[in-house]
Amino acid sequence: MQKSKIHYWLALKLVPRLAIHKKLTLVESYGLTALFSSSVKNNPSLTSANNLTAKQLASFYQPDWQKIDDIISSSDRCRSEIIVFDDPVYPQLLKQIYDPPLVLFVQGNTKLLNQTQLAIVGSRSASINGRETAFEIAQQLVKNGLVVTSGLALGIDAAAHKGALTTCASTIAVVATGLDKIYPARHRDLVATILEKEGAIISEFLPGTSPKPGHFPKRNRIISGLSVGVLVVEAALQSGSLITARCALEQNRDVFSIPSGINNPQAKGCHWLIKQGAKLVEESADIMDELAFIDNFDSQLKPQHKPQLFINKEIDEKRSNKDLFVDELLASVGFEITPVDKVVSRSKLPVEEVLTRLTILELNGLVAAVPGGYLRLHK
Structure with missing residues (x-):
């Protein structure tokens, strides 16, 4: 059975532990369908230039097409459409963010x-x-x-x-x-x-x-x-x-x-x-x-910035720098509910900085905001 564009975007979504912006960069460099061709297995530049693990590489040259067919069938059963990143229907404003979802x-x-x-x-x-x-x-x-x-x-x-x-x-x-x-x-x-x-x-x-x-x-x-x-x-x-x-x-x-x-x-x-x-x-x-939409408002999208398909290097490097300080704050959050003031006390950081860093940790799925404070999710 011939694979659709949806199959390939879902296959990319299923590649484990690879950041979205890196996946998009791979698409830009190699092409979406080419990433899942047999030539990928023997492409040393793909591995060395992108630091891909063996499991990630296997997801490219041996995608689980049966699982992907099951996802498409499940989506059909709950009467939902699958909108992929390069679909014209995909929200253009959402493409501007650092880590836009590959599939909606x-x-x-x-x-x-x-x-x-x-x-x-x-x-x-x-x-x-x-x-x-x-x-x-x-x-x-x-x-x-x-x-x-x-x-x-x-x-x-x-x-x-x-x-x-x-x-x-x-x-x-x-x-x-x-x-x-x-x-x-x-x-x-x-x-x-x-x-x-x-x-x-x-x-x-x-x-x-x-x-x-x-x-x-x-x-x-x-x-x-x-x-x-x-x-x-x-x-x-x-x-x-x-x-x-x-x-x-x-x-x-x-x-x-x-x-x-x-x-x-x-x-x-x-x-x-x-x-x-x-x-x-x-x-x-x-x-x-x-x-400024009161006088001549048009309900169609009017983005203030040109949508970007891929994130530029400067933003990528800025994110990498942020990651350098995440772990020290993570150590201040317990596996029991930890109030923000306790995190501030343990980390000895200003409350504004603690709140910002906790947000980064939460966005990365490492902590969760719960009533009374934060909860650590991973060791």
Whole structure:
């Protein structure tokens, strides 16, 4: 049976422990299908120039095509489309980020992927005021032609999706599971409504994938990567929403934040973002003004930067330098729940630096943000 482009991108996705930007560089250097040809096995330059392990090389010259066929069949069964990196439907803004997913699984309206999106995120244990605010702002934003993107979580995410659903074809939910699973399960009706109203549910995770702590930071980078900006409605200082905000800053996206009462613990993260320079938002017009989309708004994608297919060497080297200091902070996080102040005390680093480094560790799946602090995931 002849292999499709989807087969080859899935084969590349399945190559173990090889960073996405390195996989894309290999495609640029050798060509996608050529990477999986018989000549790869006897190509010494591929091994020496890219430091590939024996297991990684085996994934190139002996792909598990049966497993890939099973993935495609599973995707068909849960009525999702497979959108690969070089597909015209693939979101162009998402290609700008450092580690764009090679493959997206999409249920629903794929036309939304390249429409202009604003992410709304916040606390799972949001206050009633926070949920109402997220609902109302989402409702106003979609009336102005934006698509609201969020993570299908409890609290602010759900309220944002529901506010957007007052208009059809208006919301995207990015999830941290395979599309054959719904998490949290209580959002089964919300998922059905999103699809009925021409929204979309997307994931980079294979069908059958269950929710795991390390998946959520990966999902968050997609939420911000799809969007021209991120609005944080309510967030504690240890909130995963701050990871999305920091991803947005790394991706050169706008960050917006809604202030609240000084005694509201769910406002601490929002206030911290504002102190760091996030745009203070009181109403949707504050966002529309900042994006300069009020007068002649076109709902089609208008990226401020030319999408880049491959990451340049300067960014790659900067990431490598960051990796040099990750391990020393990782030693300060225990396999039991470790509060941030304990990590600060153990590492003797400024709290801002600790939060930034914890974000990097979380994005790499080494720690997980949990109620009360962080949890180490790997030895």
